[in-house]
Amino acid sequence: MERERGILFVLSGPSGVGKGTVCKALRGKDMDIQYSVSATTRQPREGEVNGVDYYFKSKEEFQTMIANNELLEWAEYVGNYYGTPIQYVNETLDQGRDVILEIEVQGALQVRDVFPEGVFIFLTPPSLEELRNRIVGRGTETEELINNRMNVAREEIEMMQHYDYSVVNDQVDCACDRIQAIITSEHCKVDRVTNRYKSLLGDE
Incomplete structure (x- = not known):
């Protein structure tokens, strides 16, 4: 029987939503899903590890990746580039394993255009006030940059209509439970299992 391809899950939302x-937290659970590490030109935050949280690149290195068509998507956000290396995603899906991308909204909409069979999840804050508090709590941005992020966040929330699901990140564990439920639901969809059962019926 031909191996079923994995499902691409795309998680995005405004900066600071978590x-x-x-x-x-999802990686800490017993889930058979692979986390695709994005590339970025922004500086690492405290505790972030190159190759684990992000591939931290210079702008020159990132532009070379763009020129060589090595990215599934890329976007410039508040002065920095973000993108998804394409080779890992395709190889992992071909192995029948699910992949989750954590990317910015601009990038997610690019992926939707070229990968419409993916599952798109928009992570929302409980409120805009809480979102601002989370960004301020990082202690890494100036007031001007915080205001820029909030303006962009309002625009991005309006793009939620282009996604399949919306998950509120009020508590991390609850958000993870909701995403796990989405993953389970997608694997139970009839259009994903039809070919498997056609094959079984054909073998009788």
């Missing part, structure tokens, strides 16, 4: 925290 995408990285939720993905890190």
